Amino acid sequence: xxxxxxxxxxxxxxxxxxxxxxxxxxxxxxxxxxxxxxxxxxxxxxxxxxxxxxxxxxxxxxxxxxxxxxxxxxxxxxxxxxxxxxxxxxxxxxxxxxxxxxxxxxxxxxxxxxxxxxxxxxxxxxxxxxxxxxxxxxxxxxxxxxxxxxxxxxxxxxxxxxxxxxxxxxxxxxxxxxxxxxxxxxxxxxxxxxxxxxxxxxxxxxxxxxxxxxxxxxxxxxxxxxxxxxxxxxxxxxxxxxxxxxxxxxxxxxxx
Amino acid sequence: xxxxxxxxxxxxxxxxxxxxxxxxxxxxxxxxxxxxxxxxxxxxxxxxxxxxxxxxxxxxxxxxxxxxxxxxxxxxxxxxxxxxxxxxxxxxxxxxxxxxxxxxxxxxxxxxxxxxxxxxxxxxxxxxxxxxxxxxxxxxxxxxxxxxxxxxxxxxxxxxxxxxxxxxxxxxxxxxxxxxxxxxxxxxxxxxxxxxxxxxxxxxxxxxxxxxxxxxxxxxxxxxxxxxxxxxxxxxxxxxxxxxxxxxxxxxxxxxxxxxxxxxxxxxxxxxxxxxxxxxxxxxxxxxxxxxxxxxxxxxxxxxxxxxxxxxxxxxxxxxxxxxxxxxxxxxxxxxxxxxxxxx
Numbered sequence: 223x224x225x226x227x228x229x230x231x232x233x234x235x236x237x238x239x240x241x242x243x244x245x246x247x248x249x250x251x252x253x254x255x256x257x258x259x260x261x262x263x264x265x266x267x268x269x270x271x272x273x274x275x276x277x278x279x280x281x282x283x284x285x286x287x288x289x290x291x292x293x294x295x296x297x298x299x300x301x302x303x304x305x306x307x308x309x310x311x312x313x314x315x316x317x318x319x320x321x322x323x324x325x326x327x328x329x330x331x332x333x334x335x336x337x338x339x340x341x342x343x344x345x346x347x348x349x350x351x352x353x354x355x356x357x358x359x360x361x362x363x364x365x366x367x368x369x370x371x372x373x374x375x376x377x378x379x380x381x382x383x384x385x386x387x388x389x390x391x392x393x394x395x396x397x398x399x400x401x402x403x404x405x406x407x408x409x410x411x412x413x414x415x416x417x418x419x420x421x422x423x424x425x426x427x428x429x430x431x432x433x434x435x436x437x438x439x440x441x442x443x444x445x446x447x448x449x450x451x452x453x454x455x456x457x458x459x460x461x462x463x464x465x466x467x468x469x470x471x472x473x474x475x476x477x478x
Numbered sequence: 479x480x481x482x483x484x485x486x487x488x489x490x491x492x493x494x495x496x497x498x499x500x501x502x503x504x505x506x507x508x509x510x511x512x513x514x515x516x517x518x519x520x521x522x523x524x525x526x527x528x529x530x531x532x533x534x535x536x537x538x539x540x541x542x543x544x545x546x547x548x549x550x551x552x553x554x555x556x557x558x559x560x561x562x563x564x565x566x567x568x569x570x571x572x573x574x575x576x577x578x579x580x581x582x583x584x585x586x587x588x589x590x591x592x593x594x595x596x597x598x599x600x601x602x603x604x605x606x607x608x609x610x611x612x613x614x615x616x617x618x619x620x621x622x623x624x625x626x627x628x629x630x631x632x633x634x635x636x637x638x639x640x641x642x643x644x645x646x647x648x649x650x651x652x653x654x655x656x657x658x659x660x661x662x663x664x665x666x667x668x669x670x671x672x673x674x675x676x677x678x679x680x681x682x683x684x685x686x687x688x689x690x691x692x693x694x695x696x697x698x699x700x701x702x703x704x705x706x707x708x709x710x711x712x713x714x715x716x717x718x719x720x721x722x723x724x725x726x727x728x729x730x731x732x733x734x735x736x737x738x739x740x741x742x743x744x745x746x747x748x749x750x751x752x753x754x755x756x757x758x759x760x761x762x763x764x765x766x767x768x769x770x771x772x773x774x775x776x777x778x779x780x781x782x783x784x785x786x787x788x789x790x791x792x793x794x795x796x797x798x799x800x801x802x803x804x805x806x807x808x809x810x811x812x813x814x815x816x817x818x819x820x821x822x
């Protein structure tokens with residue numbers, strides 16, 4: 223079986239500023255991978271390349287096929303993205319927002335059909351957003367918004383879910399709920415997950431495999447207990463921390 | 479779960495279409511000279527009632543319908559594309575750019591190429607084409623200026639629109655002061671924005687331009703929904719944003735160019751109608767576009783009727799009427815946006 227994501231020697235720069243300088247890794251189908259790294263280390267850039275918003279140099283294969291051979295529509299049925307912020311200036315209802323995940327399947331002038339409605343409803347059920355289907359998206363709280371965006375991503379029926387710091391604007395309870403939802407989607411629906419994250423403890427708790435980007439290359443790749451050590455964290459973030467292993471989960475806990 | 483379905487599409491468009499038909503009939507019968515319906519249907523040699531209705535009023539009302547619908551649908555599209563609820567062809571200076579193009583076309587094309595001022599051929603091809611070029615160039619210019627780091631910057635957008643508008647108006651005034659008296663009259667009409675009776679052939683051509691542009695815009699209705707979420711989100715949901723944007727710029731320039739060439743700069747229809755309709759039918763552009771087209775057409779035909787009858791037999795430019803409604807409306811939106819922290 224081809225890996226879901228296969229990146230070989232990927233480079234990218236904004237003008238003179240080089241962001242990615244030879245990133246290589248691959249993610250198997252059904253894996254759940256956390257992407258860590260300091261601000262400006264290229265996490266967001268990497269996710270944008272994987273969703274064809276930006277084009278880097280080097281090899282990117284999705285399901286064994288070069289990314290540039292995908293059309294935009296076709297790619298949107300394979301890869302769904304949950305961005306960091308979702309500012310919408312127009313009054314869309316939650317159901318309308320979720321239905322936009324189906325857009326790439328429609329031609330001009332066509333409306334959502336029966337199958338679309340089923341998938342939209344199922345996506346909303348999984349994310350617990352059916353209750354406020356007819357409320358306006360811009361009136362929701364941050365946590366609710368993020369769940370709606372995940373519902374929209376699910377409506378795309380993707381195989382790969384990319385998340386860009388999905389919990390950065392949420393309080394601790396909503397952060398946990400969101401990552402639990404993502405884990406459930408990964409375990410029960412076989413979705414491949416690659417998520418950029420800031421919080422080391424949440425990464426440790428939820429992600430069986432962690433990649434750390436630093437200075438445009440992957441500097442660590444492995445399970446949390448191998449990767450989240452005081453030495454690595456000092457080397458990557460330049461801060462001194464203490465790390466303990468949680469007795470029940472065996473995962474590292476980071477104290478500042 | 480309340481999503482757009484065929485039933486609502488038909489109810490909304492059908493209802494508005496019916497209102498538009500009533501409006502066209504009503505507006506054609508209203509005017510400084512009363513029309514006797516029983517006289518109109520009396521088909522005999524000389525029939526002043528039928529002449530007024532079919533030669534003077536109906537073509538003007540039909541022109542107003544095309545212009546109003548075109549303005550409103552361009553407003554919808556510009557607001558969506560620039561993700562700014564205050565965008566419309568006039569505020570952004572696109573109408574002014576089209577006017578300048580049209581005036582240059584009027585001065586150079588129709589007098590040089592088509593001999594003797596405003597020939598019919600010049601009216602249906604040369605001038606609209608020049609207006610179209612003017613609209614397209616201004617749209618691209620404003621868009622490029624407001625694009626900072628791949629994002630449309632709202633204040634930059636409104637400011638550049640306002641400045642561009644003022645600059646182009648100055649150029650038009652300059653042209654106005656150096657051309658001869660008859661051309662100056664034409665330019666003044668352009669600046670004020672007004673509908674006047676045209677030959678059916680002209681009206682038909684404007685209808686073709688506007689309808690072609692409108693259906694082109696409507697074709698991209700679903701993509702427009704996604705583009706309002708932001709360019710990156712739209713790409714990730716499968717829209718080829720650059721390609722769709724290019725087509726939307728072209729289609730709306732086609733509409734603005736055609737409209738401006740016959741009506742000059744009529745303001746605020748493109749701002750107000752999309753707002754009102756968004757509240758009534760929602761933000762789904764597959765229904766918002768046709769609903770706004772029809773509502774804009776209804777609004778402008780009544781505004782023009784008001785312009786004709788308010789100080790009859792004198793006639794106001796319809797742009798004054800729309801500005802009376804639209805100016806306060808625009809200020810209110812700005813005021814409320816600031817208070818409610820709605821991002822404009």
